[in-house]
Amino acid sequence: MQRHRCALILLGGWLLMQPPLIEHKHPPKDTVHLHAPIQEWWQVSAHDTAKECEETKQDILKEVARLSVGATPETKNPPKDSLVDSFKQVLNARCVPADHLYPPKQPIK
Numbered sequence: 001m002q003r004h005r006c007a008l009i010l011l012g013g014w015l016l017m018q019p020p021l022i023e024h025k026h027p028p029k030d031t032v033h034l035h036a037p038i039q040e041w042w043q044v045s046a047h048d049t050a051k052e053c054e055e056t057k058q059d060i061l062k063e064v065a066r067l068s069v070g071a072t073p074e075t076k077n078p079p080k081d082s083l084v085d086s087f088k089q090v091l092n093a094r095c096v097p098a099d100h101l102y103p104p105k106q107p108i109k
Contacts, residue, residue: 065087
């Protein structure tokens, strides 16, 4: 894994990051922690370009939306909490330059 991180930095890669959840004992059960430092966010995927990263985010959003089809109040089949949380996380995901999380190491003098 370390080898991939270094290669990504050298290529100026992009990371799709999603915010962590804050767990609660009482409703609302979980909330997306949008104000957490980016270092605490979860890495979903790595990409060569920002465009590829954004396309992946859109693909994941479409998949989560597809999974929630039929889970509406009209059908009396509400979406599972985990699906709602996933949608919120992906909706708020961000593509960030890899060097924001893994800065290049400074040469030893």
